[in-house]
Amino acid sequence: MKEFIFKISTKLKDEIKDPEGEVVEKIAQRLDICKNFKVKKGKFYEISILANSKKEACEKIEELAQKILINPVVEVYKIENFEEL
Amino acid sequence: MKEFIFKISTKLKDEIKDPEGEVVEKIAQRLDICKNFKVKKGKFYEISILANSKKEACEKIEELAQKILINPVVEVYKIENFEEL
Secondary structure (H helix, E strand, O other): OOOEEEEEEEEEEOOOOOHHHHHHHHHHHHOOOOOOEEEEEEEEEEEEEOOOOOHHHHHHHHHHHHHHHHHOOOOOEEEEEEEEO | OOEEEEEEEEEOOOOOOOOOHHHHHHHHOOOOOOEEEEEEEEEEEEEEEEEHHHHHHHHHHHHHHHHHHHOOOOEEEEEEEEEOO
């Protein structure tokens, strides 16, 4: 078995309101750091997986993202990095 | 003023236990997706900011990260992308 490293990022779809980003904007205004900016928050997962082939690793990562990491109604995911050790 | 786009990622320091990553590992095992893997979770922020210069934008972003986005005792941040529009 080989080790594969993935980085998956997830975030709310563009049309969905992002309350956590808005909180950062408001606090920054209140602390007088900055007034003119927009924040969108997301999550990422660095995943190390043992699999027999790249194909198997990718299939498991897709399954993991769709079943566990996101709510497909409001979120999207993107596999950002891939590395074979 | 010009618009600058930053992407900042934050995560727990390597020596700090990551319970959210462990939850993903356990659920994946329970759903029989995969047994051999490790997950580390983090957050990212896509930030659009208006500033007079790149220097000013960078200073504000550093201040924002240190004062609002992370707890410096247990977390680290990294500016991943920078773009000037």
